[in-house]
Amino acid sequence: MDARGSVWTIYRESLPVLLASLAGGIFAGFVLGTPAMVEGFESYPGLLLALPAFLATRGNVYGALGARIASGLHQGIVEPRLLWQRRLVNAVAAAVINGLTMSAFIALASWTILSVQPGRSPAPLFELVGVLVLAALATATVLIVGLLALVFAGYRRGVDPDNLIGPIVTTLGDVFGVVFLLVSMTAVGVVT
Template sequence: MPAHDSARDVYRQALPVILVSLIAGLFAGTVLGSETMREGISDVPGLLLLLPAFLATRGGVYGSLGARLSTGLHQGLIEPQFQLDRRLTNAIVASFINGMTVSVFIAVITYLWLRLFGGAGNLLELVGIMMIAGFLSAVLMITVLISVIFVGYRRGLDPDNVIGPVVTTLGDVFGILFLLVGVYVVGTVL
């Protein structure tokens, strides 16, 4: 296959996903700039500090899952079906544990950073928010990522062409929304 056909296929497969990602990113920015989000940020010291780290790690953790699944599909080690085999289960569990661990780690580092520089912060509140946001984003991202990869693969799409924009978009849009949910739930409990 000539190189220009391959580049054309990549462009054809990735462009629609990138356009959806653009629109979803604008939505995430709108949510971030909303009055509700500003109130949530101002009510929880350190939330603005941990926000970029939380959003960035969603892409890292779940992008790795997408890459593992894509490689498994290309090598024939994973079937594009919703059946849990050992490889798929291990990849899902590892991603979930990594996502939750990094969420708690971000909360602890944020708290220590605030304390180091004389800011106020509540460790329990930050950890609670991050556990809720981390859990909800893990469940959603794993489910949607597996669905997009398997359905796309069965329809002839190369998962490598769509994983990046899907993970980035899901991480940004739902990461922000789930942080708000975490702020609300923890604010109600504490």
Template sequence: MTVREVAGEAYREGLPALAASAVGGLLAGVVLGGMRAEFEAVPGLLVLVPAILATRGNVYGSLGARVSTALHQGLVAPSLAEADERLRSAVAAAIGNGVIASAFAAVAAYVVLALFSMPAAPLWVLVAISLVAALLSGVVLAAIVVAVVFAGYRRGYNPDTLVGPIVTTAGDVFGVTFLYLAVRLVLEVAG
């Protein structure tokens, strides 16, 4: 292949994912912009948002890379009907890692806010919000990652090209959406 052919293939595979990423980022921004009341109700929540969103992208991007590599090596079949223990374990590990990282982020945010004498919601509120958002978004993101990697692979695309933009975008959109739902749920329970 020539450089031009390789570049053309990269653009053909990557541009739709990047376009979806731009649109998804705008949607996540709209949801985040509409959360003013939640930020006021839960002091310190805004400090937690970047950590939560970064965690989603990192954890589920890693899952996508693992599944993609397993497909390339022939260790996993590109079908949910043929999903084996290796795939189920990778998904469970990603969700577990996301939950643990979110709980850690909540505790770290609380400690940093306390160190700088800034207002913060009670620790249990920040942790509960983080855990609920992590669990809900984790299930959805794991399904999206596996579906995108499998679909791309079956259509002849390099799943590694798709995973980055799609996971980052889905992580932002669902991370913010489920963060909003988690805040509403925890505040209702704490009520």
């Protein structure tokens, strides 16, 4: 395939998922502006401080998982089906552990930063960790299932997974990260 054909293929494969990502980002922004979210951020200042790092971590951790899956598909060592595959299970387990660990660390870092600032009182540490870890666990479930299903389906139809992974992870991470953050705030009792 010549360079022009390669560019067109990448564009054609990427555009639909990029448009879906745009819509997802707008929806995530809408959820962030809801009264319940604003109430949670006002009640627990550490949540607002943690939000950018929390969302970025979803992209970093599950983007790396997506890259491993794409490499496995290209090399033929991962089959594009939802079945028990040792390499796939190990990669998923590592991603979940990384996501949960980083979420707890983000909560601790946010709490610490606000604790040392004069006149600022952070949310209780246990509740802050609970909200972020619960949201991370729920988001991990959706990200893993969504990422695997969409990448495997695309790959079976001849779409290069490298054109799908970034927008899928970004969209699912932002949309469900924000939604599950709100659900977790409600579950922990931050908002009613």
